[in-house]
Amino acid sequence: MNPILEIKNLKTRFYTQDGVVKAVNDVSYTMSSGEILGVVGESGCGKSVHALSMMQLIPDPPGKITNGEIWFDGRDLLTLNEDQMQKVRGRDIAMIFQDPMTSLNPVFTVGFQIVEALLLHNDMTKEEAKERAGDLLNLVGIPGAKQRLNDYPHQFSGGMRQRAMIAMGLSCEPRLLIADEPTTALDVTIQAQIIDLVKKLQDELGMAIMWITHDLGVVAELAHTINVMYAGSIIETGKIRNIYKQTRHPYTIGLLGSLPRLDDSPGTELVSIPGLPPDLVALPKGCPFAARCGYRIDQCLTEKPPLVEIDGENHSVACWRWEEIAGMGSK
């Protein structure tokens, strides 16, 4: 498959009063068209910031993209100016946000907002746009879509708002949809519905999806590929099967270990990763995970491990001891 998105050495910094927050450090990866990529990591690991960097929606000041290239469709997005970016946003890359409660403007009807998004990039009349907005709401599974167009966001439930947001994101049939923790604020049943919906939509429309989440369980059902991020860097990436079956990075092992499993016997305590993520203002010299890692050796404290491919299937790990960890036969 041909790559739709290629990120090279992306660095994003926030210049705050307390120092420079190194939010994204040298992130590089490629996405193919039609691929579903899961970006996983705990809060503050740079997942959302790297996505916002792609859209150039980092608040500046204090944020700044200091280095890198983001190739999308033969163009480096970072060299585009605001006018050109406005054409890319929504039409080529769309984004769905975490909190459906605040991502719709409370003073306009849902229909108005979808119609507005439609009219921005499509050459159609208001009536056609209204028609299409109804179809979109129908597509995302809102019952009585045509009537609900005239509702205000507060008349929608959380799940419905997120569906409306997805409809808005899909309105211009983007080739890449970035979903920034779209199910985090929803309860589990709604979460499952949204995941099914996104799967179905991806089958029908065939766009690439970047699904940002902190929940490995969610992407397990959905993604083809997974990037695990920690302290602004990708520490493990690979096909979903490899990540779950041949986990090589201690952090990913820890993340998987902290998930409840159906085959756990009752009463088993969940394993948590000890310690806290490092301060992004003062990142340690070596591996950012070293302080919390059970496999730590002296080299980890002094040298940052590079992301190296470990098999022929694009499974890469940034750990000095991945071979030994592989040898230990971790789950």
Next chain:
Amino acid sequence: MVLFVSSATLSHYFWKYEPKKDLDYSLKLKAPNLTVTEEIPSIHLFGTDKLGRDIFRRVVHGGWNSLRVGIVAVGISLFFGGAVGLMSGFYETVTMTMIERLVLFGATGFLLGFLSAWIANQYFQLVLYTGLGLAAGYYQDLFKGKFLRMVVFGILGAFFSAVPGLFISPTVALICGLWGLFTGVLLSRPLDGKFFSNVMMRLMDIVLSFPGYLLAIAIVAFLGPGLGKGMIAIGVVGIPVYARLTRSVVLAIIHKEYILAAQSVGESHGRIIFRHVTPNILSPIIVQTTMGLASAILSAAALGFLGLGAIPPEPEWGAMLGESYRYLTSGAWWAVLFPGLAIMLSVLGFNLLGDGLRDALDPKLRT
């Protein structure tokens, strides 16, 4: 409130009053009377003033002027203050598009060019300065981040204003050249983002640092007295209040996700500002506007009292007070009481309206 607004409006349209004709020295300073007597052939509900004019009529008609001053002055403050606040709040963290950059840099060049053009008395220099600004805005990546950029634009600026200055005199050329150098260096810097919003707000702070009435009086002294100029003066004084208020509420909602969502579907800045930002910040501004009406009326009265508002025969509450307070000691209480009461009641009314609106519009108080 209703009584005030309707009496002011209705009297203006349906009860013609010509202040210049309303003179009767024989009736000067009469106390309020409710019956016609031989001595006073007409009813004067509020008495008469020193020129024998009916105070009731003047109070009612003065209401129209007060209302007008209030609305126009608040309109001026709201329009300019709102624009400054919106822009400085919005563009603080949002990257400008090319057109917005061009407008900003061009306008900066144009405004800075005034000094040089004025010194050399060559107003075509404005074109050069504006052009320099536009160029700096357009070629934003030329020698970006390098000292060379500052040098290039500085020299260009100095050249553009010194050469025409040479036709006047070497001194003029020197001063204009230095100013051009300064302008060029400034234009070579990134003026958008935080810098822009800081400059806007510091300008507002400068206005705010003058005592309000003093500034209003200074503006009136500069423009000359008259109701219209009083409106401008009061309006200008009020601009920073609205700018600060607007900016603060813009900053409060700019990081809401629906603004981010609007950006992420590719909406233009104008649309975001007018469709998404403005409607969501209206309620505190509406409240402030009603309160502002009251203080504008009060300011107008103060200016009138000092003889800087309406030009004399025109009825205006403050001016009526100013004309009559001297007669208070000789027992003519009515000439001062009624205009004063009118000011007080209308200000109180607008303040209560503002309070009421705040209660009605504040979602925290709504259940």
